[in-house]
Amino acid sequence: MAVERPRRAADEAPLILYTWLVPISAGLSATRCLFAVTGSGPQAGTGSAALLDLYGWANPLVLIIAGVVSMAHLNQPLRPWRLVANPRSSWLSREGILFGVYTALVLLLTPALSLPEVLLPAVSSTASLLGVALLLTVGALYRSTAIPGWDTPSTLVVFLFSGISAAILLSGMVQPAGAAEDWRALSVVAAYLCQGISNLLLRFGGRIRRTSSGHGRTFMPGLNGGRWLSLCFLSVEGAVVVLALLTGSPGAVVALFVIVAVDQLHGRMVFFGRPFEDPTEMEIERYRATYRDDL
Amino acid sequence: MRQIGTSHFDDKNRDVHQWGFLVDVERCLGCRGCEVACKVEHGAPPGNRWRRVYLVNDERHPDAPTYGLSMACNHCRKPQCLEVCPAGAYEKRGDGIVIHDAQRCLGCKYCTWACPFGAPSINPFTRKAQKCQLCFERLDQGQLPFCVESCPVGALQLVAVEPVGAGVKIWRGPGHRLELALTGREMAERVPGVPTSNTHPSLVFGLPRARGDGSGKA
Numbered sequence: 001m002a003v004e005r006p007r008r009a010a011d012e013a014p015l016i017l018y019t020w021l022v023p024i025s026a027g028l029s030a031t032r033c034l035f036a037v038t039g040s041g042p043q044a045g046t047g048s049a050a051l052l053d054l055y056g057w058a059n060p061l062v063l064i065i066a067g068v069v070s071m072a073h074l075n076q077p078l079r080p081w082r083l084v085a086n087p088r089s090s091w092l093s094r095e096g097i098l099f100g101v102y103t104a105l106v107l108l109l110t111p112a113l114s115l116p117e118v119l120l121p122a123v124s125s126t127a128s129l130l131g132v133a134l135l136l137t138v139g140a141l142y143r144s145t146a147i148p149g150w151d152t153p154s155t156l157v158v159f160l161f162s163g164i165s166a167a168i169l170l171s172g173m174v175q176p177a178g179a180a181e182d183w184r185a186l187s188v189v190a191a192y193l194c195q196g197i198s199n200l201l202l203r204f205g206g207r208i209r210r211t212s213s214g215h216g217r218t219f220m221p222g223l224n225g226g227r228w229l230s231l232c233f234l235s236v237e238g239a240v241v242v243l244a245l246l247t248g249s250p251g252a253v254v255a256l257f258v259i260v261a262v263d264q265l266h267g268r269m270v271f272f273g274r275p276f277e278d279p280t281e282m283e284i285e286r287y288r289a290t291y292r293d294d295l
Numbered sequence: 296m297r298q299i300g301t302s303h304f305d306d307k308n309r310d311v312h313q314w315g316f317l318v319d320v321e322r323c324l325g326c327r328g329c330e331v332a333c334k335v336e337h338g339a340p341p342g343n344r345w346r347r348v349y350l351v352n353d354e355r356h357p358d359a360p361t362y363g364l365s366m367a368c369n370h371c372r373k374p375q376c377l378e379v380c381p382a383g384a385y386e387k388r389g390d391g392i393v394i395h396d397a398q399r400c401l402g403c404k405y406c407t408w409a410c411p412f413g414a415p416s417i418n419p420f421t422r423k424a425q426k427c428q429l430c431f432e433r434l435d436q437g438q439l440p441f442c443v444e445s446c447p448v449g450a451l452q453l454v455a456v457e458p459v460g461a462g463v464k465i466w467r468g469p470g471h472r473l474e475l476a477l478t479g480r481e482m483a484e485r486v487p488g489v490p491t492s493n494t495h496p497s498l499v500f501g502l503p504r505a506r507g508d509g510s511g512k513a
Binding site: 073074075076079082083084085086089090091092093096141142144145146147150 | 410
């Protein structure tokens with residue numbers, strides 16, 4: 001049966017950008033937290049210290065862009081406070097509240113406010129935890145829908161792991177003071193593994209569920225878009241990881257971050273561009289398929 | 296369960312806890328009259344249908360039942376649209392009808408993703424959600440919904456669905472075959488074509504004939 005309501009990824013461009021920027025922001029917060037709590041931040045007066053300052057400015061900028069972009073998704077972008085009217089049962093309301101609190105904490109961490117050193121670990125840790133909570137909330141939001149491709153546990157994993165890979169790569173760009181010699185090598189390998197899991201789950205994930213007629217079980221493929229492109233991404237990322245291991249260059253880590261970012265952006269397009277198959281149509285089709293098997 | 300047939304809809308029966316649709320799939324001709332009436336009367340834009348008729352087994356497989364399945368918002372007892380709406384644009388009235396307030400709607404589309412029956416849809420012009428409101432204004436005036444009124448064979452009826460507990464309640468209505476009030480999962484298993492849900496849809500079926508069984512009872 002024909003797909004009832006095909007969707008174009010471009011229709012959801014604000015959500016694609018938002019869900020791509022939020023993991024990056026969470027990654028920036030986690031990196032900042034790592035440096036603040038362990039005291040292993042880059043040494044003053046070096047190029048990497050300037051990069052850390054850049055983290056401080058980049059994070060609120062990323063969040064503000066994410067917030068503005070996500071408002072474009074709404075019919076009434078100038079009344080965003082309405083989003084938080086139903087936190088009791090709506091994941092979107094919870095996400096809105098978390099986003100607001102998280103943004104406020106991130107703004108506190110900007111270099112312009114020069115937060116006292118004593119408070120830095122506590123605020124960084126809280127912001128980092130809220131960043132992870134925000135990622136999980138975004139995942140739970142899509143997990144709690146009736147769209148089979150989204151209603152899988154892998155949705156949570158995809159959002160969380162894409163944040164982790166961003167965090168690891170961002171920390172790998174800077175060699176923290178006192179870190180092991182192979183810190184950079186470890187970070188690219190770990191980031192590659194996280195991104196690989198996220199990549200594969202996003203494009204190859206599926207689930208097994210009972211058919212509506214109760215006759216048997218059927219495999220419901222997950223998000224099937226761009227499987228070959230997915231493998232291409234994994235190959236290119238793997239090649240850059242090998243390059244980074246051989247050279248130990250921070251440039252290779254930056255290159256990997258850029259490729260991973262493109263990979264994640266494309267993954268979001270696959271996620272949101274999947275045809276919105278009407279559940280009833282799908283159930284009918286599944287019933288037919290099951291019935292044919294019985295003959 | 297207490298059924299109010301279309302001919303028995305009057306003032307004395309209006310004090311109900313939950314209105315719902317009875318879809319008699321054996322009677323349904325698949326003419327889509329209900330779908331058209333709803334669309335025309337409510338002025339739904341192109342691409343938006345608040346009621347849809349799905350033809351199950353329209354390939355006429357000899358041993359499988361063929362029937363039309365007229366589906367709209369089922370005004371569930373646990374409506375997902377109401378649960379997930381961040382702006383509180385959905386409300387469940389005292390008579391069980393789930394209504395949508397367009398003034399409050401933010402157009403976030405969350406309800407269209409969450410409803411297992413695909414009932415809410417986004418109006419491409421207003422960019423707000425819309426769905427079957429069970430013609431509550433007409434109901435308040437003692438009139439039947441457009442879809443029910445337009446059905447030429449009485450396959451679509453308005454019924455009062457009383458709470459029957461969590462289990463299956465079998466009831467033989469006057470002049471009707473076996474009718475079931477089922478939980479969402481059971482409904483999906485007994486009536487192919489209906490999505491699995493745990494929202495307790497207020498939907499009653501006159502069941503299709505079972506395969507190879509000419510008795511008309513499932």
